[in-house]
Amino acid sequence: MRYIYFGHKKEGRHKGVICVGFEQSRNIPTIIKYSVALCSPKDNFSKKLARKIITGRMAKGKSRELLIRSSYGNKEIIEKIIEDYDYSLSHPAINGHLPRWAKSIRGLIAQ
Numbered sequence: 001m002r003y004i005y006f007g008h009k010k011e012g013r014h015k016g017v018i019c020v021g022f023e024q025s026r027n028i029p030t031i032i033k034y035s036v037a038l039c040s041p042k043d044n045f046s047k048k049l050a051r052k053i054i055t056g057r058m059a060k061g062k063s064r065e066l067l068i069r070s071s072y073g074n075k076e077i078i079e080k081i082i083e084d085y086d087y088s089l090s091h092p093a094i095n096g097h098l099p100r101w102a103k104s105i106r107g108l109i110a111q
Contacts, residue, residue, distance in 0.1 A: 017045045021054035030070050034081050035063040
């Protein structure tokens, strides 16, 4: 499993952190499974806790699957995850349950 963090700052307060954990399927290397953990700006961010949340969600099947090209490197995989995550957030059933700061991963990347 690999992890990426959006909005995390080494020093000072963050404005919310989105942690994405992802792994390639062993059986079908063109499928990526990923899950997300959110940390509110009001909380202290913990990589250890974010990883634990993601691992638990993956174990319970609370993840999304993406079909990717076998030629994709890490940069392309991350771009596809961001695109899919942003798209999934536009769904009314999901969007209504997210805090305002987490509505777009792109805003956190720009920090």
